[in-house]
Amino acid sequence: MPPSLPAVPRRGFVWGVSTSSYQIEGAVEEDGRGPSIWDTHCRIPGRVANGDTGDIACDHYHRYAEDIALMRELGVGGYRFSVAWPRVLPQGRGKPNEAGLAFYDRLIDALLGAGIEPWLCLYHWDLPQALEDQGGWTCRDSAIWFADYAALIGRRYGDRVKRFATFNEPAVSTLFGYGFGWNAPGLRDLDALLRTTHHINLAHGAAVDALRAAVSGASIGAIHNRQPCRPESGSRADREATALLDAYWNRAFPDAQILGCYPDPMAERMAPYLQSSDLARVQRPIDWFGLNHYGPIYAKADPSAVLGFAWGSAPNGTLRSEIGWHIEPAAFERELLAVQQAYGLPIYVMENGYGAREALDASGRIPDRKRIDYLAAYIGALQQAVAKGADVRGYFIWSLLDNFEWGNGYNDRFGLVYVDYPTQRRIRKDSFHWYAEFIRAQARRPQSSAEP
Template sequence: MPTEAAFSWPREFVWGVSTSSYQIEGAVAEDGRAPSIWDTRCRMAGKIANGDSGDVACDHYHRYPQDVALMRELGIGAYRFSVAWPRVLPRGRGQVNEKGLDFYDRLIDAVLAAGIEPWLCLYHWDLPQALDDLGGWTNRDCAGWYADYAALIARRFGDRVQRWATFNEFSVFTLFGYAIDWSAPGVTDRDAHLRAIHHVNLAHGLGVGVLRDLLPQASIGAIHNRQVVWPEQDCDADRAAAALLDEHWNRAFPDPQLLGHYPPQIAAAIEPYVRGGDMATICRRLDWFGLNHYGPIFAKADPQCTWNFAWGEAPADAPRSALGWPTWPAAFRDELIDLSRRYRLPIYVTENGAGGSDSVGADGAVDDPARVAYLRDYTGALREALQAGADVRGYFVWSLLDNFEWGSGYGPRFGLVHVDYTTQQRTPKTSFGWYRAFIRDARG
């Protein structure tokens, strides 16, 4: 294996940052945008920490030129963002909202003008509420509604966008939205969850087909969260819980999409919902694999939960981020190596980062040494994976900005840039400078 001193990052390696529409845009009722399932959830008592919502978020809808200028200052080569489905199709289908499309025209043009490549993700959890009223992802028709939406976006932006992702973190929004009440729409039903898994997979396959037909030169991928799942206790019950959570968390979507079959325990449960030809629709050629990874997961048996598993606790002496999440850079390295062997696609790390409670100091600076240490350790693990032969071609930090963190509201801060949510003042953190210097050095 080459020594660290001898290592050079590949010349074409992509360095970037990621965001998502509902987490930063705000302007939820402006210029024709209609509610999403997250707007609805934010109005349910007790569902979001501190009663927070994405109503204003980072006001990126109005302040995107400032945010693009920050990206340019950072020196990234790519920016991964998502389109808000209810901003461009307020009812989820039918009448198009031109003002919503115009916003993304302006954003994409600004990103390109800054010398940055736009990476467009079609779905980052904000399903139009109008479609959820019709059953949302539990309704098989939702796959077709998604395909129509994908066609609209491809036709509008395909002349400027080369990189496309169908979905972000399939298993998170289906598991937390339909089996564990941690996300919108907040259903806890095994049948609904199985239907959502299969219909989202169908939507992905139909979306890939639409993109291939309309944009034959496009580079198409999908973004999966994957973390090793370990049992909380060394006992049969927790080992069984970890094995089943691993299927739901790590394999329920990439296995059917790339290997043509569901993992064994899910396959048996989901069989009643699979129709002839479905697996051929789902399993379509992709150009890359997007990986979101933060740290390992611990599982425990819990018969009160929908699938008899629950999130467990990491060992008391486990290394942790400032937010308290367990961190294991070696598990990140191993995941990259295993993914490269299992699915044989180029890998782009589309999210990696650390949360904290960063604040502006008396000197006006935001010092976040824990995040710098995390990024240093995890890019070191990335380097080790490359040295071991993993086909990794890019790395995106989550996130450019502090933002709305779903059920946790505005408490956790993941950004390289601090956002004062009262004044919307942006302040680059120490980690911003670290990542800028790291990218410069990596490019030689």
């Protein structure tokens, strides 16, 4: 067990878990759901490891009650999930799909019945293919499409859901989907990348306004990845590449959405895509900053890349997870403080976790000590950031379940719960029991008079 966290306010602090629709739901052709860009992407040979798809994933569409029972056993206070846009609007616009809407009614009602607050994310990368066929995020009208979708979700669930996120990691979905070609829709096109970046920012602002109009007492944010960006070498070219990566990866979306501007290294590139009132439409008041963080990332110069940089490698000897991601809890502390200083909003950590390649041992267990050590170290770093003034109000682990991990398919496992995909059996890892006991320990901790 890590030490108790006296600097983290117990009253109102949310310990939770996160998932996303395409990664866990499955049932891609059931009850009127339309295809998403990820259904299409997975069927292009070579795009996803092993030819994996989200067709079944964790079968959460049918097993959500079992998964909520696991969350209740954990004792979490919040569950962040995403709605599958093509499940509720198969064409992306027009007539809603009542069967798809009803699924989220059942999910939300079951969460509330279990004493777990639903945190609803509107978009976690699964754009309806019908909208992609009309230009998708490269089309300026996409902001209108998204606002209409947000209004539908707000009207349907706003009597029970108050916590809404507009987008999850828009920098990842755009850079990987339109710059590097790794994710759906698999493009390497500078114009598409910059156009999409601005249109998603416009969509965020429009969705905030739509949710405010539809939901009384809504608490709205967006979820951004933030990682320290470092050069692969000390060369000037790699340092300049790193500045570009930092601008795009860490600041292009939150700076526009909260500060009303694009960061200097990319502002000139973005100018042709802006109309006169656009930044005011993007910069709508929000209530909290959602932070996803894992570890530092590296850049190197690449003149052939659409933004002039490529993914770099961490130095030899760097502490890494089993899937090669850099581990540095002190960087997490610094990012929490940097976000607080830059944006001045309450912070909810919506993703943090440890990826591994795992299999059941001879006794049928997953003794994932490295994940436990990682979580303990990163929660300790959160404690230090709070002690230094970061207004952190929640921490959600990625992920409740092992799931479809995008281009890596089912190779990488982040879950507190092991999923045996052929049988869909859920098996609690040692980290599951650790987190459950940790949450119980926080509930037992005496309340300080200095805490809010």
